[in-house]
Amino acid sequence: MAHQVRISPSILAADMLNLGAELESVSNADFIHYDVMDGDFVPNISFGPGLLSAVKRGTDLMVDVHMMVSNPDEVYRDYLEAGADILTFHMETAKHAHRIVDEIHRYGRRAAVAVNPGTAISSLDAIIDHLDMVLVMSVNPGFSGQQFIEHTFTQLYKLTALCRSHAVRPLIEIDGGVSAKNAAQVVAAGADVLVGGSAVFGAPDHARAVEEMREAGMRGLAMR
Numbered sequence: 001m002a003h004q005v006r007i008s009p010s011i012l013a014a015d016m017l018n019l020g021a022e023l024e025s026v027s028n029a030d031f032i033h034y035d036v037m038d039g040d041f042v043p044n045i046s047f048g049p050g051l052l053s054a055v056k057r058g059t060d061l062m063v064d065v066h067m068m069v070s071n072p073d074e075v076y077r078d079y080l081e082a083g084a085d086i087l088t089f090h091m092e093t094a095k096h097a098h099r100i101v102d103e104i105h106r107y108g109r110r111a112a113v114a115v116n117p118g119t120a121i122s123s124l125d126a127i128i129d130h131l132d133m134v135l136v137m138s139v140n141p142g143f144s145g146q147q148f149i150e151h152t153f154t155q156l157y158k159l160t161a162l163c164r165s166h167a168v169r170p171l172i173e174i175d176g177g178v179s180a181k182n183a184a185q186v187v188a189a190g191a192d193v194l195v196g197g198s199a200v201f202g203a204p205d206h207a208r209a210v211e212e213m214r215e216a217g218m219r220g221l222a223m224r
């Protein structure tokens with residue numbers, strides 16, 4: 001992949017009436033972040049697999065699907081069938097995490113696990129060897145436009161230490177309250193993929209907001 005710091009604009013913050021144009025406006029990004037919310041695991045309802053098929057038709061970028069659902073074991077196949085390139089489920093919800101990861105890999109896709117701000121990084125110990133990416137939530141999931149939780153830095157230090165101790169290097173994605181203002185800091189602390197919802201789609205020029213986040217992130221790489 002071209003960039004060492006990857007930007008994943010979250011279409012939760014996009015204008016749904018103009019989704020095709022919104023996707024085109026961030027074609028300089030690396031991934032498209034697709035938030036699935038079920039109104040049970042998180043207090044909001046967003047998109048399902050149907051819209052994902054449409055999004056796949058509207059972008060050439062890899063689609064990074066973040067399932068915030070209580071029953072990932074029952075629904076993950078729907079998102080693989082709809083074309084998820086990277087599929088993330090929450091550690092707090094999976095009954096059989098290894099089985100989901102194996103199945104994602106059988107489809108030839110990338111597997112990721114997410115942890116909420118209140119979830120211990122040590123809960124990833126048994127699965128970390130098998131993951132392509134770990135998503136660290138930097139807000140309590142459910143909404144775009146929330147404030148970044150500072151405890152995320154502790155989560156990142158613990159996660160990078162866990163990865164080192166297992167001699168693995170999954171991508172680390174940060175989701176929630178990330179912008180060009182804190183991108184350098186989160187990348188310096190270990191993040192490789194930055195999700196941007198309001199920071200990208202709330203900006204007047206989306207492509208420029210992507211570039212600004214990436215440039216700030218690159219400065220963080222130099223601080224590692």
Ligand code: DX5
Nearest residue numbers: 010141142145176177197198
């Ligand atoms: C929050 C979602 C995020 C959200 C990020 O629960 O998982 O992906 O869209 O939005 P911002 O970047 O505005 O915090």
Ligand code: ZN
Nearest residue numbers: 033035066175
């Ligand atoms: Zn998300």
